[in-house]
Amino acid sequence: MSTINNMPSANVAPRVRQRKWQQALVPYALIFPAMLVFGLFFIAPLVFMGILSFSKWNLISDDIPWVGFANYQALLQDAVFLEALTNTLMYTAIYVIAIVGISIPLGVWLNKNTLIHRIAQAAIFSPHVISLVSVAMIWMFIMDPTNGVLNVVVSWFGAEGIGWLTNPQIALYSLIIVTVWKGVGYYTIIVIAALAAVPKTLYEAAALDRASAWRTFTRITVPAITPTIYFVIIINIINAIQTFETINIMTQGGPINSTTTLVYYIYEEGFLNFDIGPASAAGMILLGILMILTYFYFRLLGRKVQYEQ
């Protein structure tokens, strides 16, 4: 509610009226630059992608032939696309479970204000500020099949060397290890920040009742930080779906498509093979998935308010 709108409108001199008219334009002037960027580089490309997904364009000719749902039908019969879809689901599910399953106990454990704990917090957060390119290359070197350090460690336990990035049954999990290593510290810190907001009296009451550590964790800690857990889950689902760098640098979607995710499929089809139609159709399917997730995210955000009361 701006005060300008509440001013009495009777007897307004022309100059004031003109000022009022200018005032009405102010909000649009303020949002215009941001909206221009969104419109040109987000919304228009989305619409353009939607159009391309129903057409077969060779990038050269002026007319874009309409093919209806042919691209979508072709996708459903494309074994690589279906594999990319399952890979994305697998990758996302395991990645999110790992992040949540590690960051919550780690956060509860490291939530102390001693020097050593603070150093540990700073250390586990540090991969978050590093380029994923470097992280991918360092781990590629560590996972090297011939003289990688990881296989030396494996050999200490008397096991055979593992083809971390060359075995199609393992490569996807190796990529998950790398991104979990990079991401888990950030979410641990988020959990610690959430724990700081939990009222101390709850824990004092639990101590008076002589509640066990496990009971305190499940009955007090977890319910108190549930909104944060939701946040971590949703953000990580979206992060996992976007994964590109590690795949591109470490495996290029291989071996035999075992690490080709939806995003990587779109990149290969659209950018390397220039099959614009199918790539756009795959993009629209990904958009649908993201929109559903966004809907749930904002419903959860709405629920979060209840928790905070």
Added chain:
Amino acid sequence: MKKSLKGVEYSLLAIVMLLIAFPFLWMLSASFQTYIEIIATPPTWFPSSFDLSNFMAAWQSGPFLTYTMNSVVTTFVVLVLQFITMIPAAYAFARLEFKGKNICWSITIICLMIPMQLIFLPNYLLFSQWGMIDTYWPLILPFATSAFGIFMLRQSFKQIPEEIIESARLDNASEWKIIRTIFIPVAKPTIITVLLFTFISRWNDYFWPLVMTTAEDARTLPMGVALLRTTDAGVPWNEVMAANVILVIPILIVYFIAQDKIIKAFTYTGIK
């Protein structure tokens, strides 16, 4: 009893910290190793000498000065543009009423959730139509504002009491003056957080420059480093790791100097 528990805890802490630190230490060790040492099986743990020849070789294996320049310029310009575009938009969404506000806000939310990996193809076609591939434009324009930043700033702008703004309006202050003298100072922590996020994501970005540039001279630092490994020439790991040291260590040093503030800034978003 209590003492032994402490011992267990400290050893577990040591293991966790080693798991985090080892890849960095391993990169450092490899960056000083000779070619003979780097290809040896089992691997060499410690380099025999600490000369900088790998760093020189890595730096000279491509136009790294150009890569660095490209990274610096595009990141800096994006930061400035975001500062200029985000704050007025967030202010309008937080404090002003106008027709079409809901639609514009929905557009912002959609853009918040859309990854660049989804819309790169139409963007690429657009930029190549405009003849802008291999220029700074595609690396700057789509990031000239930030939906995330607008979202966060609107949140903190909403918490400023209405009375302060009313009294400023009674003094005939312009909207711009109100933003400058009241909103920016109050929302400073949020602004720093958002720009820090932008800095990290732009400086480290690999995907967007990979798609939008083809010429060597247009590439950015992460791309240049990544290409060392993917080119057919097959640069050896010691030089690749040296290049990564150049990319990683400055950021790590800044991080550890300012880690208290950086962690605080990053967690600022997670709980609110």
